[in-house]
Amino acid sequence: MPLLELADLSLTVLTDDVETELVHEIALSVAAGETLCIVGESGSGKTVTAMSIIRLLEFVAPVRTTGGILLEKTDITRLTSDEMRAFRTGRIGMVFQEALDSLNPTQRIGKQLIEAFNPLDMIPGALRTAKGQQAAKAKAQSLLTEVGLPDTDRIMSMYPHQLSGGMQQRIMIAMALMSDPILLLADEPTTALDVTTQAEILQLFRRLQRERNMSCIFITHDMGVAAEISDRIAVMYGGRLVEVGSTRDVLTRPHHHYTRALLKCVPQLGVRHASGLASIPGSVPSPRDVIPGCRYAARCPAATEKCTTLEPALVASLGSTAYACWHPATEPLDLTAASGETDATPLELTDRPALTVDAVTKVFGRRRGVTAVNGVSLQIAPGEFFGLVGESGSGKTTLGRMIAALEHPSSGAITLGDHVHTARGVSGDAREFRRSIQLIFQDPQSSLDPRHTAGRIIAEPLRELTGLRGAELDARVASLIDEVGLPAATKDKLPSQLSGGQRQRVAIARAIGPEPKLIVADEPTSALDVSVQGQVINILLELRRDRDLSFLFITHNLSLVLSVADRVGVMRKGELVEVGRPHDIVTNSTHPYTRQLLAANPDLLAYQTTNP
């Protein structure tokens, strides 16, 4: 008998008199002491499913639930909200992605932890007595120690913003455990964290879950994370459950073509994709789209006419998995298929590099200065794709901002073409400098003016930096839109009418418009789904080939940058600790920090080789 059972669960929200079905007839179960990972891209319905289990959805929007959610034989969809409140505490705990935002900014940690103390055997109102407070405080202290924050009294007297991201997430985990739940829901709890912190938190989850024999539903978009934490994996796409099974079977012998494509999209350590990453063409359908057949059919290479007319139901395979596909694949999945490529011959740096950074230092603040970048020197050759990795606070973004002259260095010099950028500013003509370097930012949602059409966004730097006007300008914008693989009609669309991947393409078109020599791209794909990430990276790689363009690609994603960059630099605490070719870094890195990053990086390939 499973602890939790979702019986043909469908969720429909009502917004502005339009009904939208977010999740369609999901059937899933979780056994006691089991960790189930729900994997999917944005819009797959994974978060909505978790929210419905703890009944938080109804606070956000009017929602209609059909089917059942049975926890210990109680159908929680039938409880009133007061009954649910009593039922939820002591049975279900939840950890969210945004730890800082999930904590009250004006309350001390201790008070917030104590408030969560509400075990099933507690008399209502007992928390108001001194004895209840004492029990809650003792519980909070023991849990803080358990999640790796042994300095309990100090932590409990602090406010959320005084803690690091990893510590905040540990607090959230302790808070979710205050009432000893039998089911723990975790919604992308490590997505906002650095890889080394992520590895620690995942380990903590695994340990707590085993020690307490707790059931756990772990939601993630990262297949590598799923490989490390789960017993079973459920893959969702477009509000449907498309495949579910043991972690081993789903990761090594997936039957559904979406699962296979998704796994292939994840960059693997030591697998080169210098000529292009795998991606899934097209984009995730909107929940409002009416699609008669399989929702993945439009992007699926194996789709037939049947797929576009009849929706497949979930059927059991010979192994442990069940899948919803008319033409299931049967052979094991080979993730090394694209390998065989080696590093390109190193580009000549000696004659005239595109960019020279010479002993650049940046100190923020006057009195107690914080050194963000400390004596970094590097060169980027014309046409080189240089990857810069580091964790948050490593100074990688500050270095990128100085190279783009959005920030002046405190000392040192940056040479780009005929321009030298020092503490006193940029030498030479400012417009000419701006034309030779352009930026692509992480979040295309907020870096594009929401009131400007894509055409206007792309035309703006052209108008400012080049002499193009009128029909010539229009023609140039049209050709740029075409070059980044967008339909011509994109010109008149607003950013809100475009998908994340399309928006980032608009940002790329805007950046290449003035024909720069160097593009600084700061985490350009980290806000995108992995199936779309490949599309964007491939455009960048193509542009580099066609235009002899250099890239400074800033990211925290080690696997990604190692699979596509010509050279990779590793930053730590403001210093560039290692620079090398990807192959050398993977196989014989000299720096311990790089080794630490490599070890913390969730690795699918390693999972496959150890679980054949």
Next chain:
Amino acid sequence: MLGIILRRLVNLVIILFVVGTLLFFIIRAIPGDPAVALLGSTAKPEELEALRRDLGLSGPLYLQYLGWFGRVLHGDFGMSIIYDKPVLEVIGDHIAPTLTIAIISTTLSFLIAVLITVWNASNPRNLIARALNQLSQIGLALPDFWLAVLLVYLIALNLRWLPTSGYTDIWVDPVASIRTLILPIAVLVIGQAASYVIVLREGMLGQMSQLYLRTARVKGLSEFGVAMKHALPNALLPILTIVGLNFAGLVGGIVILENIFVIPGLGSMMLGAINSRDFLLLQGGALFVAFLFVVVNLITDLTYALVDPKVRVS
């Protein structure tokens, strides 16, 4: 913290200097001679001149200014002409009614606004809560003098429940005092509570979509608990400034209400000083109001530092 207070005290001195100087010259620009106002138009020129000298109103303007300022620095604000008492003493006599009304009406308005908003946030679909919200728009739109006259007409004149006007010190005769205070305070509370509800509701709505409220719900708090314990303390931050400014405004300027209800407060005092060209009382009163404004603002800022840990710790 100490640094903030010191910096604000320096600001206070500068503001008072600027306000005092501006007032001195603006008041002198009002047509009309205090000596004439005092002695009547039939007085002889010598008598007028003698009185002007007595009042420090003769000689060139800049000398008058320097003389006045020098005396103020020594704590001497001069004598009020109409009350024939030192200016500070006159202000002291009139401060009690104004402060009583300001403190009671601000506190009441604040509490009422908090109650309405919290109730509304935890029962968003409740009809009465929604109606109260709508009423706050009306409350804000009603002019206070009109409301005052209406209440006097209905409750004092027609129903005869309360006196139409007057003021009794609250320490002398509490019952009589409260009877006279109910109407003016009711008028002020309706307007103020309405504006607080509108601002606070904005803040609460912003807070209600914050993610830490989701955490509070997971903990098992009722919607009232979520609103009261988590949303309210954070939503209160922006309203503090408005409460402070409103309070300072009340102290300086309930002229019309004091007139309607015949309350001997600061407003009536200032109005009398203007009408009879009592320059020294006018200057002293205005300086005092400016002083209150700055002090209340300082208290508001310190409260922020106390309530918001981000301000305090960093």
